[in-house]
């Protein structure tokens with residue numbers, strides 16, 4: 234795509250995203266954990282706000298330890314917010330209990346990285362796929378069985394495979410069965426946490442295409458969590474780039490993956506190995522120095538500053554606010570402009586500013 238096409242794609246994606254009421258609205262979410270010795274606090278998610286709209290795929294990318302899984306778990310009530318809120322379909326689940334809470338929760342599902350994890354090794358696939366319906370209170374086994382076979386057929390698994398045990402399936406088939414498990418519930422939102430990371434590269438494309446097909450067929454809404462830029466740019470409408478529990482950048486897919494605004498996104502793009510299409514690889518190659526700092530004591534000011542090639546003294550003193558520099562394209566960097574990230578600074582090095 235040339236620059237004009239990218240801008241047109243950004244606008245189209247941005248317009249689509251504001252057309253409807255959100256499926257989920259996250260406001261200043263914080264999830265804190267005590268360290269093992271209970272003397273300190275891990276700030277796994279540390280002030281995140283965003284909305285996800287019906288039929289959208291909202292991608293979340295970041296390095297290991299940036300809080301992606303914790304955020305995904307908070308979206309489906311597998312972990313409670315320490316502060317802030319997660320409003321689902323206009324409802325704050327904190328105000329619900331008993332049957333109302335159970336009915337509400339079934340609309341918000343998660344699929345994990347490990348295709349073995351959700352399938353009970355001692356149960357036939359068909360029984361595992363029926364299980365969520367029965368846990369949700371269904372007493373009609375015949376109807377559940379029909380719904381499970383229907384879901385399995387939609388993910389490309391035959392009635393014969395449905396009778397097998399998990400160890401008799403390939404990794405890709407197991408992940409298809411996991412998708413069928415949540416599909417039976419017809420959820421309003423599916424959080425997909427590294428769903429292709431454990432699969433052979435040769436079948437990742439098939440599973441991603443399956444997610445896209447199911448989205449078209451059932452009008453599904455996804456939050457797609459991954460550390461792999463080629464995956465997130467393949468499937469997402471919008472992308473949020475996380476670092477140490479906060480969003481560094483949030484915007485339309487074309488804008489974030491082809492014209493990033495944040496130095497961290499630019500570094501992720503340039504670090505991506507060959508599978509990234511050539512038009513998504515940046516001309517300037519930037520190496521991310523060192524490891525991601527500990528979420529127990531993130532750097533002051535901009536938490537990316539210890540690895541940022543453009544860091545200045547202000548970056549240590551002041552937390553950068555998310556600013557909308559292009560339509561619905563936000564960045565948390567003091568010096569980014571609508572044209573892109575700041576140029577690397579040669580006055581100071583990241584180490585000198587720590």
Ligand SMILES: Nc1ncnc2c1ncn2[C@@H]1O[C@H](COP(=O)(O)OP(=O)(O)OP(=O)(O)O)[C@@H](O)[C@H]1O
Pocket residue numbers: 266267268275276277295296297298299300301302303304460528
């Ligand atoms: N239950 C917990 N108790 C204490 N710390 C936790 C807990 N869950 C996660 N953490 C910590 O919170 C931080 C964020 O973890 P999280 O798993 O959300 O990151 P992630 O971005 O999903 O990483 P990865 O890409 O490796 O899956 C990490 O430092 C992790 O050790």
Ligand code: SF4
Pocket residue numbers: 495496497535536537538539541542543544545548553565566567568569575
């Ligand atoms: S220039 Fe400063 S504010 Fe911008 S990303 Fe780098 S350290 Fe953060």
Ligand SMILES: [Mg+2]
Pocket residue numbers: 301302303
């Ligand atoms: Mg994770």
